Amino acid sequence: MRLPKLLAVVALSVSLFSCDNCEDVNLGKLEFTNALISFLPAQPAPGKSYYITSESGKQQMNYAVPNTNAQVIIPAGKTNYTGKFDPNSCKEYYTAEEKVYTGQTQGESLISIKATYRKDADAERYNTIPDKNAVGDVIEFAMGYNNIFPEPVPYGTGTINSFSAQRYFLFEEATTTTIDKITYMQEFLPTITLNGVSHENVYHLYIKEPHIEANEPRSDKYPLDFVEGIYIKEGIGLIHAYTYRGKQIDVTIE
Numbered sequence: 001m002r003l004p005k006l007l008a009v010v011a012l013s014v015s016l017f018s019c020d021n022c023e024d025v026n027l028g029k030l031e032f033t034n035a036l037i038s039f040l041p042a043q044p045a046p047g048k049s050y051y052i053t054s055e056s057g058k059q060q061m062n063y064a065v066p067n068t069n070a071q072v073i074i075p076a077g078k079t080n081y082t083g084k085f086d087p088n089s090c091k092e093y094y095t096a097e098e099k100v101y102t103g104q105t106q107g108e109s110l111i112s113i114k115a116t117y118r119k120d121a122d123a124e125r126y127n128t129i130p131d132k133n134a135v136g137d138v139i140e141f142a143m144g145y146n147n148i149f150p151e152p153v154p155y156g157t158g159t160i161n162s163f164s165a166q167r168y169f170l171f172e173e174a175t176t177t178t179i180d181k182i183t184y185m186q187e188f189l190p191t192i193t194l195n196g197v198s199h200e201n202v203y204h205l206y207i208k209e210p211h212i213e214a215n216e217p218r219s220d221k222y223p224l225d226f227v228e229g230i231y232i233k234e235g236i237g238l239i240h241a242y243t244y245r246g247k248q249i250d251v252t253i254e
Helices: 003-020
Strands: 025-029 051-055 057-064 068-081 092-107 111-119 135-155 158-171 185-193 197-207 226-232 238-242 247-254
Touching: 051 111, 051 135, 057 068, 068 111, 068 185, 135 226, 135 238, 158 185, 158 226, 185 226
Parallel strands: 025 092
Antiparallel strands: 051 057, 051 247, 057 092, 068 092, 092 111, 111 135, 135 158, 185 197, 197 226, 226 238, 238 247
């Protein structure tokens, strides 16, 4: 009659021993395919520079790039040893890198630009990855528009004089097929004229239903503005952007 009780004690001991000796599991590295690397900002030829033109005027700009890529952990799941709700379960993860290009202007600018070359996986949640070699590369364009208010605007329990509205655009594939991603669209344009300049083979990414986010200030007198769409091109990356309220931004190499 004592055997079942003895087996239960042994099983519990083994379970606790396994948890105490639990280690997170590195499933390997998600390597870049470099399929989209040519859509990152290129190094200008000697004597040439990037320029950004907006309502702030025309300003010289460069892209700051760290000497080494940032290291990223991509959660993939967890392995349970003592039960479904064990908070001490081992984590399973992949490693990856990010290559970040940050636009820096000479003088103050209303526009901020950051292009991040990374794997198509989320570092903030668990990812289902059946084959790590099948995970593609993406370029995330983070576009900020700094709203300067002529007078203080209510925000939360106080007031603010400015607010930088951030919007994100994900370039996943250089295809001529239109891509519908629920919140944004991507379309290929064989030719287009932007501010009087003709371009070929351009990709247009734009928000399908532009709106003010819940955490952003709302003012009838000074309505918020933000970047609604961007145009990117191979060999230079971002070439043009526009805001919800009609502001135009050009990026050129001269």
